[in-house]
Amino acid sequence: MLDQPLEILQPGCVRIGTGQALRLDEWLRHRGLSRPVVIADAFNAIRLSALGLDQETPCQAIRPEPTLTELTEAVAYARGAWRDGPDAIIGFGGGSAMDIAKLVSVMLKPDTQFDDISGPNRAPARTVPLIQIPTTAGTGSEAGTRALVTEPETLRKVATESPHMLADLVILDPELTTSLPAAITAATGVDALAHCVEAFTSRRAHPIIDRYALEGAQLIGKYLSRAVENGNDHEARAGLLLASFYGGVCLGPVNTTAGHAVAYPLGTRHHLPHGLANALMFPHVLAANQDSCPEKTAQIAKALNLDESRPLIETAGEYCASLALQMRLSDHNIPQDDLPEMAAEAHAIRRLLDWNPRDLTQDDILALYQAAY
Numbered sequence: 001m002l003d004q005p006l007e008i009l010q011p012g013c014v015r016i017g018t019g020q021a022l023r024l025d026e027w028l029r030h031r032g033l034s035r036p037v038v039i040a041d042a043f044n045a046i047r048l049s050a051l052g053l054d055q056e057t058p059c060q061a062i063r064p065e066p067t068l069t070e071l072t073e074a075v076a077y078a079r080g081a082w083r084d085g086p087d088a089i090i091g092f093g094g095g096s097a098m099d100i101a102k103l104v105s106v107m108l109k110p111d112t113q114f115d116d117i118s119g120p121n122r123a124p125a126r127t128v129p130l131i132q133i134p135t136t137a138g139t140g141s142e143a144g145t146r147a148l149v150t151e152p153e154t155l156r157k158v159a160t161e162s163p164h165m166l167a168d169l170v171i172l173d174p175e176l177t178t179s180l181p182a183a184i185t186a187a188t189g190v191d192a193l194a195h196c197v198e199a200f201t202s203r204r205a206h207p208i209i210d211r212y213a214l215e216g217a218q219l220i221g222k223y224l225s226r227a228v229e230n231g232n233d234h235e236a237r238a239g240l241l242l243a244s245f246y247g248g249v250c251l252g253p254v255n256t257t258a259g260h261a262v263a264y265p266l267g268t269r270h271h272l273p274h275g276l277a278n279a280l281m282f283p284h285v286l287a288a289n290q291d292s293c294p295e296k297t298a299q300i301a302k303a304l305n306l307d308e309s310r311p312l313i314e315t316a317g318e319y320c321a322s323l324a325l326q327m328r329l330s331d332h333n334i335p336q337d338d339l340p341e342m343a344a345e346a347h348a349i350r351r352l353l354d355w356n357p358r359d360l361t362q363d364d365i366l367a368l369y370q371a372a373y
């Protein structure tokens with residue numbers, strides 16, 4: 001509904017296109033910034049030259065799906081990297097690196113602990129700019145104010161959200177994503193699609209966000225299979241970065257629903273990467289919600305060029321399988337006897353499930369896992 005209250009926060013500047021990454025240095029120099037700290041993953045940490053930076057620039061490498069331990073290490077590293085402290089924080093990588101960069105950027109003051117800032121709207125105003133440079137096209141983390149970090153003891157993801165974690169500059173340069181292997185391209189691409197689709201069909205969907213969501217799904221339909229087939233297709237890579245960014249715009253004001261809720265236990269309990277976990281459950285949730293939002297589901301099917309005369313569970317599953325994703329839970333060492341516990345864990349994620357267009361019971365969720373097994 002248009003009269004529904006909504007707030008959209010967007011990064012100060014978004015640069016898109018081949019060659020934009022190499023202009024980062026110029027952006028920093030124009031602002032007199034000379035003490036950057038980069039937070040990257042292992043792959044990106046060794047190619048700072050792709051950003052026009054000296055390879056000696058202080059850079060902390062973090063692992064995928066980072067934990068609080070890595071956040072603490074990254075904060076300590078950033079605080080000590082320059083005698084006068086850093087004057088810019090750069091996230092360079094997928095959602096894992098960008099989420100840690102967001103948190104580091106609001107934790108630079110000595111003695112700030114994660115417990116002081118975690119959860120919604122507790123982080124203090126930043127004193128240095130934040131630059132986000134995605135090298136996967138999936139999470140859309142660069143567009144938003146949220147960061148997820150795993151508690152090592154419970155393996156649960158803790159969400160932190162603050163307008164102070166929004167980037168000043170986002171660079172969407174397809175040149176940086178051509179190196180992504182086909183499997184990560186496919187899984188992260190379906191994650192971006194899931195952000196768009198779940199926001200589009202959410203009970204709190206909003207007409208403004210619907211535009212981003214549908215455009216994002218159409219971009220995925222047009223470009224994901226092309227990028228999986230040919231990683232060097234720059235136009236397809238740019239299309240996916242844009243789709244991922246749009247998905248990130250959807251996450252802030254509307255957020256995801258059942259797809260992400262049922263995907264979470266695959267990551268928390270069985271360590272599947274976020275993108276893959278979402279991809280495995282995507283067709284099942286799309287089909288389960290179809291009768292509750294038939295028109296919007298039909299628009300998504302059209303965006304993905306699915307044959308609408310056939311059952312959606314088949315065509316959506318075939319779409320994901322055509323991206324060379326192994327689409328069964330049993331392909332990924334998920335023990336079948338854990339499915340009931342996974343259903344209980346997913347069913348408890350009310351902050352997402354309460355917005356799903358259809359009420360899903362714990363048994364409904366178990367049936368989704370069994371179908372995906």
Ligand SMILES: NC(=O)c1ccc[n+]([C@@H]2O[C@H](COP(=O)([O-])OP(=O)(O)OC[C@H]3O[C@@H](n4cnc5c(N)ncnc54)[C@H](O)[C@@H]3O)[C@@H](O)[C@H]2O)c1
Nearest residue numbers: 041043064065094095096135136139141146148179180274
């Ligand atoms: N902030 C948010 O709103 C939000 C939303 C969804 C997910 N997340 C978080 O994002 C994380 C997942 O992020 P992701 O799916 O982008 O994956 P990732 O950042 O964990 O990276 C996955 C792998 O891809 C490699 N990689 C990255 N870019 C590459 C490139 N260009 N070429 C080759 N290899 C490359 C990385 O080194 C890593 O091994 C999770 O921690 C998840 O919780 C955050």
Ligand SMILES: [Fe+2]
Nearest residue numbers: 139191274278
């Ligand atoms: Fe996601």
